[in-house]
Amino acid sequence: MDENEYDVLVVGGGIAGTGIAAHLAPSCRVAVLEMEEQPGLHSTGRSAALFVAGYGNRVVRALTLASRKFFFSPDPRFCEGALVNKRKIMIIGRAEKREAFEQFVAHELPAGNLEWISAEVALELCPVLHLDGLIGAVLDVDAADIEVHALQHGYIRQLKSHGGQLFVNARVEGATFDQAAGRWDVETPLGVFRAPILVNAAGAWADEVAAKAGVKPIGIEPRRRTAALVDVPEGLDSKDWPMVLDADESFYMKPDAGLLLISPADETLSEPEDVQPDELDVAIAADRLQQLTGIEVRRIKSKWAGLRSFVGDRSPVVGFATENPGFFWLAAQGGYGIQTAPALSSLAAKLVLKLPVHDEFEAMKIREEDLSPARLYQPAEQVR
Structure with a gap:
């Protein structure tokens, strides 16, 4: 296997990208491509993050509630101190x-x-x-203040401990799907990275990354x-x-x-x-x-x-693009990306790996369709 060849490439080193990569790393060879010189420089690093159960719409609240245990009783192997302080x-x-x-x-x-x-x-x-x-x-x-630095660096440690890699200054310049090889070829200043699955966790740049890959945008605002x-x-x-x-x-x-x-x-x-x-x-x-x-x-x-x-309905967009093989959306977390990260990153990783997720959705009382990018392309009268 080429040194730049992976099972999954994750574009974006914010809380979404490092979170899903940390969950994927025990099961496959994964790399995070971060366009800046350090991860979490934009939305993640500038968030006045709080854990607020009543914040956001129905889908966001369900993901927040499902993240509560992780925040308030973290695994000591994940971080040394607390992830939240009561506020x-x-x-x-x-x-x-x-x-x-x-x-x-x-x-x-x-x-x-x-x-x-x-x-x-x-x-x-x-x-x-x-x-x-x-x-x-x-x-x-x-409610509680969230220690964003501790959360993200816990994910990065988890990623690296399972052999995953994080590349900085790796802005995506282009991406094409090689049908014959069944993989994405992603061009960056560090070279071409290859993987059959490309996760778009690029935050505000998610539609730009999609455009470079020839994928229909989802209307990121x-x-x-x-x-x-x-x-x-x-x-x-x-x-x-x-x-x-x-x-x-x-x-x-x-x-x-x-x-x-x-x-x-x-x-x-x-x-x-x-x-x-x-x-x-x-x-x-x-x-x-x-x-x-x-x-x-x-x-x-x-x-x-x-x-x-x-996006328009203010719910995250999580799932494979309907017309582009191996292109996975993890975007549009709005102002809720930190407080939903534990549940959302775990769920997203299972969807990437095509593992059963019925029980997770059932427990949260939401549907896979509530997150799927497919909902954004349906006529308004078909969206429930």
Whole structure:
């Protein structure tokens, strides 16, 4: 076998690519092709990741719940420390946004493990909030910060311990399927890599990779989200504050290493690129922080932006392309890629290997069709 010949090639070294590769490595010869100089440089490395059971649509919630055990009781062989740290989430209601808050309470409170708290209790949990206009809050006590670095590097260690390889600076320049040989030939600056199965886990670049392989795109929409770190008011310790989210999802803040991470929760359509923070979005976040708490931002400690990639129904796309042999989609995780990674990467690997997956889908109460790329090519009236 040629040194650049594998059973599976995975394009993309973010959490999706390294996760599926780690699960594949015990069963086959696998390589990850990462276009940057290090894995997880874009969406994965810029995520303010939390484990939130009620985040996302029905499919995302099912994948999140199925990932819970992995996060909260990790195998000690996977990582040395914890993968999560408890962090309450508080969704606040304000008089000027009463309708949005009441809709949230009516929809989420009966369905989730949430509790309603008074404005006074909300203020005890986060003492910088303005009490005037605060009508109450909903509290999620089962959420947690995810240690993204530990999660991804656990996957990379697992990959390499089973003989898998990770190549950086390996941007896909072209890919063709050799019918006679039954394999993909993938051109990169490091040479041509070959495998019968090509997994497209390229995040915001997934449609670009598909185009280079002659595969019909799925309509990936990369959306920019901006965040910044600012100082906590002098004399206050924010370590145990909850993450605070406006009911209409127009702003959130959370403690981060002695500072406050703030974001306008923007979802601005973008090209797949090394996206940079927008100055207006940073200013909007600072203004909303002041409206909510009275904290006046005098300096921005740091700022960044990341891309969250969706398709129309906001569910991940996982499965083989219908018209292209050996081309497998693992894309469109949106803002949920970290918290669903354990379940989604395991499930995706089984689909690649054509192992039975009925029990997994049955346990999550979702269907393979909910994830399959085939759903995106059906006429709207045929999609259930």
